[in-house]
Amino acid sequence: RKEVEQDPGPFNVPEGATVAFNCTYSNSASQSFFWYRQDCRKEPKLLMSVYSSGNEDGRFTAQLNRASQYISLLIRDSKLSDSATYLCVVSDTGRRALTFGSGTRLQVQP
């Protein structure tokens, strides 16, 4: 079983749509959680951290369910510029490393 699992997609959605990505992780000792965004042939960039109580940044909302070891990302009012691969990232203090999911590809269409 992969440490961090994501649906690879692609998710093809029209502009203005709401889209949700899910991610599950296997290590219950994981302490910190992030969503990164990676554009084609570019480096991963931090989109947002994920907090236990859930958090929102503009059109983006992240949720964490520690009991189910599940993380989600909701994007409202999708823009063309949201087209990218979204990477679910999990860390644990013991291993002192981040583990990346393989990413979910989003394509927003006009």
Added chain:
Amino acid sequence: DTAVSQTPKYLVTQMGNDKSIKCEQNLGHDTMYWYKQDSKKFLKIMFSYNNKELIINETVPNRFSPKSPDKAHLNLHINSLELGDSAVYFCASSPDIYSNQPQHFGDGTRLSIL
């Protein structure tokens, strides 16, 4: 100013050669990393260094040798390059080793082995 910079951006070379990739960060971070992203886009950690000390070595062949002359630099030397080494190599840094901080990535080195 680029926070994490890698050179070269592209590297095309023949099997069996030895090559190096350099990485520098100007963020004042203590910890630096090398990742490999293969053709399936899976990003996997190779090494991490904290203040010049090796912290993580993720079962990488010993043809790969990282070197950290100071905490702002982490270079990667690869001996006897093989076809399977073709990938994008990303350098990253974070404030410390406790991994609860997001990492900042360089823009990658695209290595192609002929």
